[in-house]
Amino acid sequence: MRAEQLATEVDLDPRYSGIARLRTETRYYDAVIDEIDGRRIRVGDHWLTDWASCNYLGFDLEPQIIGAVEEQLRRWGTHPSWSRMLGNPRVYPQIEERLAELLGAPDTLVLPTITQIHLSVIPVLAHQGTVLVDARAHKTIWDGCVFARAQGATMARFKSLDELAERLRSATAGPVLVCMDGVNSMTGNIPDVRRYAELCREHGAVLYVDDAHGFGVIGERGDDETSPYGSRGNSIMRYFDQPYDNVVLVGGFSKAYSSLLAFLAVPTVLKNRLKASAAPYLYSGPSPTASLATVLAGFDVNAERGDKLRAELHRMSMRVLNHVRDLGVFTPNTDNTPIIELPIALDRDLVDVSELLWQRGLFVTLAPYPGVPRDQVGFRVQVTAANTDDQVDELNAVIAELAAAGVFQEAREGSAS
Numbered sequence: 001m002r003a004e005q006l007a008t009e010v011d012l013d014p015r016y017s018g019i020a021r022l023r024t025e026t027r028y029y030d031a032v033i034d035e036i037d038g039r040r041i042r043v044g045d046h047w048l049t050d051w052a053s054c055n056y057l058g059f060d061l062e063p064q065i066i067g068a069v070e071e072q073l074r075r076w077g078t079h080p081s082w083s084r085m086l087g088n089p090r091v092y093p094q095i096e097e098r099l100a101e102l103l104g105a106p107d108t109l110v111l112p113t114i115t116q117i118h119l120s121v122i123p124v125l126a127h128q129g130t131v132l133v134d135a136r137a138h139k140t141i142w143d144g145c146v147f148a149r150a151q152g153a154t155m156a157r158f159k160s161l162d163e164l165a166e167r168l169r170s171a172t173a174g175p176v177l178v179c180m181d182g183v184n185s186m187t188g189n190i191p192d193v194r195r196y197a198e199l200c201r202e203h204g205a206v207l208y209v210d211d212a213h214g215f216g217v218i219g220e221r222g223d224d225e226t227s228p229y230g231s232r233g234n235s236i237m238r239y240f241d242q243p244y245d246n247v248v249l250v251g252g253f254s255k256a257y258s259s260l261l262a263f264l265a266v267p268t269v270l271k272n273r274l275k276a277s278a279a280p281y282l283y284s285g286p287s288p289t290a291s292l293a294t295v296l297a298g299f300d301v302n303a304e305r306g307d308k309l310r311a312e313l314h315r316m317s318m319r320v321l322n323h324v325r326d327l328g329v330f331t332p333n334t335d336n337t338p339i340i341e342l343p344i345a346l347d348r349d350l351v352d353v354s355e356l357l358w359q360r361g362l363f364v365t366l367a368p369y370p371g372v373p374r375d376q377v378g379f380r381v382q383v384t385a386a387n388t389d390d391q392v393d394e395l396n397a398v399i400a401e402l403a404a405a406g407v408f409q410e411a412r413e414g415s416a417s
């Protein structure tokens with residue numbers, strides 16, 4: 001078979017065909033950005049407002065963080081090209097210690113990306129046991145679970161807490177690992193990890209949570225919090241005031257901290273075990289120095305101004321969400337995080353909707369099947385602290401226009417909309 005034929009096979013595979021069509025028929029894939037100005041981006045001569053950024057705290061544009069890079073580059077060069085197993089610039093232990101303190105975790109291990117962590121750590125932890133994966137978990141978690149299955153683990157999925165309880169009762173091969181998202185990357189909702197962690201504890205299972213979108217945004221609750229997101233952005237575990245006993249928390253800096261780095265919060269004994277078994281620690285190239293520098297500087301800005309930024313983030317997210325709800329438009333987001341998915345009506349075509357969004361100057365994330373269930377195909381906007389109120393006005397006006405044209409689904413009974 002020729003390689004070209006392989007491409008056709010891939011395009012026809014239902015797992016990829018939705019994305020393949022959007023790639024060829026919309027302007028939202030492979031866009032080449034010529035310039036940015038805050039949360040405005042230029043593609044050719046067309047300016048759009050960026051609602052696809054996950055830089056929730058605006059750290060990508062923060063002068064104090066940008067200014068911290070050069071000193072570290074001069075000290076360490078552009079890239080420490082030892083694998084972490086061989087050698088680590090001192091910034092690594094500094095980051096891991098500060099992160100453990102922020103999370104209130106026993107210890108942490110950082111690796112370049114969450115994707116690498118799932119692929120390498122889930123199989124190590126699952127061993128020849130059982131992985132139970134949330135049906136709505138991120139694709140990268142699924143890939144890690146499939147890889148674990150290929151190495152001898154049994155894999156099953158669950159759709160609800162009740163179904164998980166059932167699966168836990170019938171799981172025969174241990175260890176048992178329960179894998180799920182923290183703040184869900186598509187719905188924006190915050191699962192009650194307290195209940196999941198308790199259930200896992202009851203059954204001697206380990207809960208493995210990917211809080212890519214919660215870290216930096218939600219955190220510990222308290223009387224002095226500046227918004228319902230809580231304080232310090234120290235993740236879903238602290239938001240629910242949960243111990244780390246039977247939990248492996250995974251998170252990343254590539255969203256709220258705008259840096260290429262990811263982490264696991266684990267006991268030191270497990271960290272040392274992973275140092276001998278996880279391929280990205282043993283064999284991969286590490287994150288570039290600039291990313292290590294922006295993480296460290298990000299900790300400082302988070303400590304100094306993070307809660308103020310989160311209050312702004314919450315305020316602007318609520319401006320969009322309240323507008324959507326007032327219009328009677330359905331969004332799965334009931335927990336008021338900055339991730340706002342807007343499914344389109346079942347008789348509408350996402351390609352047509354995307355063309356209108358482009359003309360109106362909104363850069364969004366299109367959400368095709370199977371990334372979301374068929375009845376939730378639509379688009380997603382993310383609010384960041386670097387957006388402005390004028391931009392929110394502009395977004396809300398386009399949402400109202402689309403709602404009037406019947407593009408969206410109506411709010412459902414029982415949803416917050």
Ligand SMILES: Cc1ncc(COP(=O)(O)O)c(C=O)c1O
Pocket residue numbers: 112113114115116138140181185210212213252254261262
């Ligand atoms: C929930 C979740 N996990 C993992 C990832 C991938 O993270 P990384 O870029 O660190 O591999 C993403 C990115 O979109 C995500 O949303």
